[in-house]
Amino acid sequence: MSGPLKGIRVIEIGTLIAAPFAARMMAEFGAEVIKIEAPVHGDPIRKWRKLHEGTSLWWYLQSRNKKSLSVNLKSAEGIALIGRLAAEADVLIENMKPGALENLGLGWDVLHALNPKLTLVRISGYGQTGPYKDRPGFGAIGEAMGGMRYTTGEPDGVPARAGVSLGDSLASLHGVIGALMSLLRVKTGQGEGQVVDVSLVESVFNLMESTVPEYDLLGHVRERSGGALPGIAPSNTYPTRDGSFVVIAGNSNPIFKRLMHTIGRADLADDPALEHNDGRVQQVALLDAAIAGWTSAHTIGEVLDALEQAGVPSGRIYSVADIVADPHYQARDMILPARLPDGVEVKMPGIVPKLSDTPGEVRWQGPSLGQHTGEILAGLGFDDNEIARLREQGVVQ
Known part of the structure; x- marks a missing residue:
């Protein structure tokens, strides 16, 4: 051994x-x-x-x-x-x-x-x-x-x-x-x-992160949120044109700007109210709708290629078949x-x-x-x- x-x-x-x-x-x-x-x-x-x-x-x-x-x-x-x-x-x-x-x-x-x-x-x-x-x-x-x-x-x-x-x-x-x-x-x-x-x-x-102090100090109980990441925006699971789903994490300030430019929303990238995470959280529904509108118009491959070129963290949701076939895993x-x-x-x-x-x-x-x-x-x-x-x-x- x-x-x-x-x-x-x-x-x-x-x-x-x-x-x-x-x-x-x-x-x-x-x-x-x-x-x-x-x-x-x-x-x-x-x-x-x-x-x-x-x-x-x-x-x-x-x-x-x-x-x-x-x-x-x-x-x-x-x-x-x-x-x-x-x-x-x-x-x-x-x-x-x-x-x-x-x-x-x-x-x-x-x-x-x-x-x-x-x-x-x-x-x-x-x-x-x-x-x-x-x-x-x-x-x-x-x-x-x-x-x-x-x-x-x-x-x-x-x-x-x-x-x-x-x-x-x-x-x-x-x-x-x-x-x-x-x-x-x-x-x-x-x-x-x-x-x-x-x-x-x-x-x-x-592994439950800050749930205890959030509850104790603020009375906040973290609830179910589907594919979203509450309090951190934008980060969610979005549909694509070919029926797939993509996870996009555009939640740091520079990544957010690159993401917005990639999806054709320079207006959101340059909005002072969205410059930091706390402001983006207040308008998370608007941001998710904008991103989903873009992903829904493209295939999963097109979405991933565009986000990779922009340096935006993203990934398809893998089944075990995807994992076994993936060259990086291999x-x-x-x-x-x-x-x-x-x-x-x-x-x-x-x-x-x-x-x-x-x-x-x-x-x-x-x-x-x-x-x-x-x-x-x-x-x-x-x-x-x-x-x-x-x-x-x-x-x-």
Whole structure:
């Protein structure tokens, strides 16, 4: 293995999205990630969304570069195995309900005693403390209670979902950030490992910009605004002649002037009342109508070409088909070839972020259930007879 996290061992006791996505990112940058899965069926995401030959394509992406260790956590020996792994690990990531790890006999007090340098990343709906901590919480609930759903959708419509599992993914990113900060503390000798407590709700809330002070000081509640960007003008989604839509962000003072000249409205470009954003916000309906009138008279290609020449930020709204075909995505290695276990080739997303000297890499796609069980147990010092016994007794698969 190579990458900036080479030599870092991560134990993942997670299912579905939040913890597995966090571990996946660490695996892409060189960490050895051992994914703990229940026998027989493993992580439920193996059967989520679209399947190929009985296995989810999402699984192959979400679990790439990971090793699968199938352990029965209802057995004492299975729990002991996790303890042995934790004693040699740098990070343990879990997204079980608060208290579940303690019920297994693997609470923070136990893990910290086994390995003072261990970082424990705990991702849950509401966090490990507080009156809601025992409530079940998925990403959709985090998006709702974190404030994002309330501000998403058309003004006269119902609160909308973004189309992907944003709540889970945002929690994953916060989990990785916390893990890296804790690892830095340990590796530089500033202290021992610690608990990184990540809440789905708080991860979404962390992205809610200035909504709290706006409400507290001004009594303003940010509402749904469709494709517009309230308080910043002009910035919206506009129709084109061929039925497409274009996002245009003409909201800095010089960009606004260039945009207005491009659409043939020099009168608006030179209007002193529109020189700054606060003035433009007062007349946002007028500006949006002027821009939409221009975009509606041109094709998406014509609009984008004209705005690019004028230096006005703009972009078409991409479907996944557009993304896969886009030359910029391809040039940035954001669409990577992969091969599934049956030999079928398939495109997969690339790795983010791009590091100049130690880039991430894909070494293999998501493993079969328990694929690395023997290898991992041998690394813990178990001989062939002991491994065979554990398999026969149903401790591992």
